[in-house]
Amino acid sequence: MHSLGILGVGELTEKVVIGLRRSGYTGAILLSPRNAERARVLSSEHGCQVLESNQAVVDAAETLLLGVRPAALAELAAQVQLRPGQGLLSLVAGVSLEQLAKAFPGAQCVRVMLSYAAQYNQSTVVVCPADALTEQALGSLGELVVVADEAAFELATVAACMNGWFYYLLHDLQHWLSDKGLPADQARALVLGNLQDCLASARRQPGSSLQALGDAIATPGTFTADGLAVLMHQPVSATWGAACEVVLDGLLTRSRLGD
Ligand SMILES: NC(=O)c1ccc[n+]([C@@H]2O[C@H](COP(=O)([O-])OP(=O)(O)OC[C@H]3O[C@@H](n4cnc5c(N)ncnc54)[C@H](OP(=O)(O)O)[C@@H]3O)[C@@H](O)[C@H]2O)c1
Structure with missing residues (x-):
């Protein structure tokens, strides 16, 4: 070019x-x-x-x-x-x-x-x-x-919105730590660092499902498993799914309007 x-x-x-x-x-x-x-x-x-x-x-x-x-x-x-x-x-x-x-x-x-x-x-x-x-x-x-086609591209656009949403999740997690007394810069470093650890492991193990990678950490009796049990009882993933559906509906409606 x-x-x-x-x-x-x-x-x-x-x-x-x-x-x-x-x-x-x-x-x-x-x-x-x-x-x-x-x-x-x-x-x-x-x-x-x-x-x-x-x-x-x-x-x-x-x-x-x-x-x-x-x-x-x-x-x-x-x-x-x-x-x-x-x-x-x-x-x-x-x-x-x-x-x-x-x-x-x-x-x-x-x-x-x-x-x-x-x-x-x-x-x-x-x-x-x-x-x-x-x-x-x-x-x-x-x-x-x-991606193979435009249907996949609209889904990729929903994934691009996740990029923006992740900041709010990370913000909440950082603030939980800093509200408990950790300096804000350390709280930020810990949240981003642990996310980075997750990304590094997941990228290097493409053959393992994301759930399997989580299951390998949250084994019975661990603190991770105790917290996960709480997360699984609250409809967090349902809320994220609802946000995805709203965006996808909006994208598909817009692309149909021009037909
Ligand atoms: N932001 C994101 O994270 C993101 C992610 C993925 C895709 N997108 C897509 O990227 C596009 C841009 O998003 P953005 O957030 O960058 O928007 P933005 O900051 O509002 O930028 C759009 C620019 O286009 C200019 N513009 C409007 N009409 C024009 C014209 N007739 N001729 C020349 N320039 C014109 C605007 O100028 P004025 O300020 O003078 O109006 C503005 O500078 C959107 O279609 C969005 O769907 C954005």
Whole structure:
């Protein structure tokens, strides 16, 4: 990829730009002009160029990254005309390939989902459909997961929301420790450290189910098992499941609205 054009300079695309530069990408990054202050900072600190219009970005860039919110999509689409076959990597949640093809006729559309960890090259990078150019362009932002179809992509979007929810769970656990008297920084280090221990073990044992890994720790008579018995009697997982269902319903409703 020689040049990347960003249509919609927001929270997420800012992290993508930072991650690309951190990974050593030296090609041109061309920014749409709205959100001028953020674009100015990216331009001065991360070697980007702010162009005068969205169409100027489309004309100058080889590949485009779409980072507006769903509600802004129609307005943006009316402002630009892409070249036939021009790559358009869409971060817009709940907007299907069919809807993108209608909004940007002739473009080669790919859906991508990632998180703010892209700025540290540690994001999960979900791609649909498989596309070598997208995988090459954004693979440096973290771990690629190429899903089979859009139904799987909507589920991956629910998983991306889990990323945000985990912070609240971790916050509660940190505060339980600090309310009991542990300094806040130590409480934070312990919660994050024990989560990291869990992730490290789980990643190195892909053949074991997550439940089996838990069962191996929470053996009868352990303190872990005593606490787990309480967790299993309270509907925590049901609450998380309900949150997932709400998000999935919203995504599927949005992608059907454009049919
Ligand atoms: N944030 C996340 O964690 C996350 C995760 C996964 C996917 N996504 C998806 O990523 C997209 C962006 O999310 P975000 O949180 O980064 O949103 P955001 O911070 O609101 O950024 C969107 C940007 O698009 C700009 N914009 C709106 N209309 C435009 C137009 N016609 N031309 C050029 N720029 C325009 C906005 O400018 P103004 O400020 O001037 O309106 C804003 O700077 C969404 O579609 C969301 O579904 C986000």
